[in-house]
Amino acid sequence: MNARDLARRSFATAASVGLLLFAASWSAGRDLVPSPERPGGSGDDPIRRPKDLTGMSIKCPRVRAVSSADTAEEGATGYLFARDPWMAWARGREMFLREFSAADGAFGEAGKLGGQVLEDQATKMMNRDHVSSCAMCHNVPFRDAGAGVTIQKNSGSGRNTTHAFGAGLQETLGWQLRLKILERGDINRDGWIGKGEADRVRAIVDNLPAAVGGERVSVDFGTFGDLDGNGKPDLNPVCFIHYVDHEGKRISWARGLGEPGVAGYTFEVQLFGWGHRKGAVAPTLRAFSANAFDMHAGLQAYDPILSEEPNGDSLAHVSLAGMPQFISGRTRDRGVVKDDRGVSREDPDRDGVLEEITSGDLDLIEWYQLNHPSPAEKERTAQRERGRRLITTAGCTSCHVPDWHLEAGDPGNPDYTRRYLGDRRFFDMPVAWNPETARLEGRIERRDPAARAAFTIRGVYSDFAHHDLGPAFHQMQYDGSVLKKFRTAPLWGAGSTAPYGHDGASLDLDDVIRRHGGEAAASTQFYAALPEGDREAVLAFLRGLVLYGVDTIPCDVNADGRIEPHFQVAGMDTGLERCNPEWLFRIPGRIEGMVLNPDGVRVQSFALTNVEEAYGGRLKWLRDDDGDGFPDARFATPGK
Template sequence: MTPISRLTASLLALGLCLPTGALADTEFAPWSERAIQDDVDIKDLARSGEDPIPVLQPIGEKLFEAKFTTLDGAGRPDATRAIVPTKVRRPPPQAFQRLAGMDANSCASCHNEPVIGGSGAFTANVFVSEGFESTDFDTVDPQFSNERNTVALQGAGLIELLAREMTMDLRAQRKDVLDRARAGGEPQTIGLHAKGISFGSLTAYPDGTVDISALDGVDSDLTVRPFSQKGVFASLRQFTVNASNDHHGIQAAERFGAAWTGTDDFDGDGHADEMTPGQVSALVAFQATLPAPTRKQDLPDIWRDAAQAGEKLFADVGCTSCHVPSLPLESLIFHDPGPFDTAGTLRQSDVETPLALDLGTLDWVKALPRDDQGRVLVPLYGDLKRHTVADAANDTFGNELLAQRFVARDVFITSELWGIGSTAPYGHRGDLTTLNEAILAHGGEAAQSRKAYADLKESKRQSIIAFLRSLEIAE
């Protein structure tokens, strides 16, 4: 809140008012139609040593639920939705559209089922391009865009922490095999594993080069990117900056500001630096602290018994080879900016000290199980790895025509199933209405598990459905 807005609020509370001219100078009167009002200096917050969660979380929640207006800078008349700041090639026919965006007034207008931060109905689907270049389109023709359903954000802070630790593990293994190749004067090959998940192998040579052709499910830089249905965003911060421009036309200064574009109003809508680093951090903090999904309580006996049997069958047919029940997490300190944020997103090198959000102070985190080493077991039912999930016989998950961020059309990151009982419809387009349909749609690497499921008796298939529907986002 600006000094003028604080003064205005104080005077109004006393039944007084500012002079007309002073009130006209601010857009932060109590009745203001501006949605973006509160801010925080993250440098001062980091220096203070104050717990950032109670400072940032309520601001982030307010921003996540806010309905952005043109007073906030909503709209991008001269800019595209592209990840890299890009000027439009032709003026959009209107500010809001269901195609290349803008397509939402609020984060919560899509992420709202069954609670704020959750998934979205089919009517909330968006159309995405490859992200870098082909961002101007005004058709639903699949040659120009892919249709995507909204994914839930519950537990996202733990997901990002897992991805960070996996990335560090993989990069440490790469360094080790390079050191051994240089020391021994001969090529060395290593199988890459992080938290029990295999990511293929790589071969290092004495001259320092690396053969990455045998990597599996991860990018060549060995960064695990857990967000989006394709697994192409490394952090909540990157996701937030992208989505703010893409869906709302709210452009974060850390990417679209003068440091990178030479102007503080890249989209040409008359509003400078529409979202500050502090406001992005607040949105990140809100998402990172959303409680993880749980299991339904007080189930009737028939459902509880079926779910218990179904959980075992789910493993027996091979589904847990990708939908791993839990992964161990070493540290609960969520640094923002994160260690793998890159150019165009605020980086740790851009700040004196990153904010440190201790997720371990949250009650819902304290309730999670731990292993014999004291690590939190994150019950995600996923592996943070990309897989081929379609083939010629079953192309339901492979019929997109556009690759996204160089990820093949039939490759998607494993969906975390925690909360799946609350996030119908299913599939990357949200056009599968039942879990049974979603399971039977699997192909590629999941073909054998799909067949094993299909070969079960109906009663056993239903027990697997009972198990999956017991995994919920609590309301």
Template sequence: MKFTSALALSLLLSLGSAAWSADLFDERARIERVEDGAFAGTLSGQKLQVFRDMGETLFTARFTSADGAGRRMATQAIVPTKRKREAPAAFQRLAGMDANSCASCHRDPKIGGAGDFSANVFVSEGFNQADFDTTDPQFSNERNTNHLFGAGLIELLAREMTADLQAIRRAALVEARRTGRTMRKSLATKGVGFGTIIAEPDGMVDLSEVEGVDTDLVIRPFAHKGVMTSLRQFSINAANHHHGMQATERFGARWTGEADFDGDGFDDEIGEAEIAALVAWQAHLPAPGRLDDLDAGNAERVANGERLFGEIGCASCHRPALPIDSLTFADPGPVDAAGTIRPGEGTDRRYDLIEAAMDLPRNDKGQIMVPLYGDLKRHRIADRQVDGFGNELLAQRFVDRDVFQTTELWGVGSTAPYGHRGDMTTLHEAIEAHGGDARASRDAYLEHSEKERADLIGFLRTLVIP
């Protein structure tokens, strides 16, 4: 691990946190554990930097069986689930394990980035049917690796949008009770509409017109389907699925009654503070940016491509920017699901994502504009004629097979290939595959001249990871 200064090293050791070693005679990725409860409260300055450095080291660590890697009798399921029989092989591409390190897949164009087709993973339906040994799409969905740059800002946007939507629901119920009349309220936050909620005077709520979000109105901004609430949940899931490192807060005694749920001889393989360090590093990854060193001719074509992007309707879902009110990131977050610690259940930490939002503009209200080119909403993007994105056979968390969350396009110029399976080599192919809710925009794109389409592609290719 590289420390930023002697002070950082002193602070790390004084807090009893992890130390990594190049000891030739020890094959562990970690020599000492990060103690649960370490780095509590509000983190800033050197203390925060050390915690982030620890997270980066965990993200890039190549965990070994000496660390507890492997899940001999545990499945890849989100809900702790025992295997019916011991796994025939420690590593396999089917239900995992399939990687020693987070950085094995999140690597392009640099650590924290995306993965190409060779890094695809297989996700079983519902995350709880695990003893399969085939890549047949009847048993698993094949998924490409998304990049994580700007992920902390995405999670903060999702938290604020969730709070707005749930406040609308509460207000509608209060007004319905007060007036004795049915109340219809539009569910809209940050300029994105999620349908309508209907509240009755007796307290009943009609959710049939809610769209693009779960009926609990929680925005889940991660994974291709928009089904993961937080970086914390994502990290716990991935540590078990890909590395066989079981997080204590989900697989330990609190939930399962066992310290060694997978039966590999190692108790409490990855602790609460270690997950928190992973979250802190991911949350601070900077927002992707734009190429700005174009000559006059290319700049003119890119500007034309950006104009066409809005004109044909791409920006109605791939919104250039959404406003955020606060950069303060609390871990654990306010709306995580069971199996992930929540505020007050472990050690609470807070820090500001100042570096992640460096140089981002503000609107006239003083809000930071997050240039995600997305809307954190699910859409149906396949139909009978154009079904390139409708190639999965299994629903995930009750989200229809042809429904996906809008992919954020920031960084798209650095993260080929494209599509949730990573099987589209060009942006043109990805646009051409849009059906369903995106069909009109796709058709309008194809109606333009080859040069105009190239201008639009050129604009997208300026959206890069710095």
């Protein structure tokens, strides 16, 4: 036993009952309730305080986060974003990785069919309450927002789990695409598209402005009018339509331009997920996450930010991280009845647990995904470079658009279609091949979210439009209706995410490319007719577009231009420099260092000796001494 352990033990013996009780809330307070946290280190009693010497497990007890824009409210989300953004990020990741328990409200309707109804208006889209954690599906790589399994959804042929690397950039692009499409079609700038206003106008958007270098593609998102006469605008299905009256107010029940009172429409660009014919999954990470918590884990959020529509025009509130939300993302728990703490008593799944997910929790998981690093590219060998050129020659990049430019934020522009959001992330982590060390290496570039700078998304390889790739990709849904169009799969990360296609039915890259037909027939034929060496080059190019372990790959965290083999944090040698968010907390995590393991072997322990302090466990809005999962400071939404 080392001196620190001894000190801790004697301290514990001498401690007052009050202190012990306090410690209990951070360790053993929940030992009667099954909980997945492992805050302990080598010196801890493994039963009283579960340990994990890799330091990779969740360390904090589940405490519902409190949303507040007021940065003076210690421990609420606004404070965390402004004062301790990495801790907010780590806590957001915990929301993604945590295996929620029944005590947290997981499940309640396990195994039931749920979700939206398909075209026959009765068949449910999926089954629900099947896993207790996002990471059960999104687990390649494990512990990041990775890709993963194929699940029962939409169709007996299933849906494959997409990854969310770089998801924040895509979300911001989604809003920008919406504005750029409106810029074409909303000629009188009243905020919506009137019938007849722009019927024959094509919604064409360029990926890059003239000043930014790269491969140029103009993407055609369809026409604004109903030229095919099916009662709906002919915009690409990535645009989810809301019909409005002559004042631009949403008519919730309207399903077509011909219905009584409909004067036009507005829309959301829903660029997440593979695609559905109608019905919103979600245009934003916040809404997607709230829906995923409910559908997959039976955890319902109560979130006024998603659920209120102040102007009746389909827009909900703007999240703390700066993303405008849509009413399509409204949560199942509306908070109509509240208790004296301000906690919603609705409990839609009737499992007795209230506010299973809070607005603050959604702030955190949104923050995590918004700032999730993007996929990387391995070495551009001569062969891979040839493959890269060939995908342009073959016409792949007419859909798999390589780059997109995010315009700088401009909230005050008198033309609302130019009020871009800009880059809202607090850091970027470019990952590139280092030929000297022959490995991928990252670098942390801090960014100021308030600066709302421009940013060019490189190498995403998608136009985010939906296309018909012919019968081999058509998906018959449970009810017999057939989905023909799917979103162009972004190819970043594709080297790590087999199997391929919305149904995960193509087990390798060659197979999924050859499966392309329909709108992609010409480029597939081009690919198939290439000499084998050229096809190999295309595949080599794609195989080099990879995901990686965000907190495990070597990374220059402190921007000194090198990756240190013995990176010092809080006086301890943490080994190879890497982006463990704990190293970057306002109060950095201090690791245990060398300890004896149960086999009597010396090992490096990454358990933290200051878990509670580093993770802000005593901050007003995070402190939960009674262990009920709600902060003791109660819940009346501060600053609102």
